[in-house]
Amino acid sequence: MSILQLLLLFVIVFSGWPLGSFIASKTKEELKAGRKWFKIAMVLCFALILVSILALNGNEMILAVSSLAFMLMLFSAVLKKAG
Numbered sequence: 001m002s003i004l005q006l007l008l009l010f011v012i013v014f015s016g017w018p019l020g021s022f023i024a025s026k027t028k029e030e031l032k033a034g035r036k037w038f039k040i041a042m043v044l045c046f047a048l049i050l051v052s053i054l055a056l057n058g059n060e061m062i063l064a065v066s067s068l069a070f071m072l073m074l075f076s077a078v079l080k081k082a083g
Contacts, residue, residue, distance in 0.1 A: 016070040020077025031082035
C-alpha cells in the first residue's frame with residue numbers, strides 16, 4: 001500500500017468526525033432516544049477493530065480497520081454532540 005493510499009485512508013477515517021457532527025446537528029430529537037444504540041455500536045466497532053487486527057493481515061486488515069474506525073469516529077462525534 002502506497003503512502004498516498006494510506007494518506008487517503010487517514011483522511012477518510014477522520015472525516016467521520018465532521019460527518020457525525022453534521023448528523024448530530026440535524027437530528028437532535030432522535031439522538032436522545034438512540035443514545036443507547038450509538039454506545040452499543042461504538043463498543044461493537046471497537047471489538048471488531050480488535051478482531052480485524054488479530055484475524056486479518058495486510059491490505060484486508062488496513063481496509064477493515066479503517067472502515068470501522070470511520071464508523072467509530074462518526075458515532076463518537078454524534079454522542080459528544082448529543083451529550
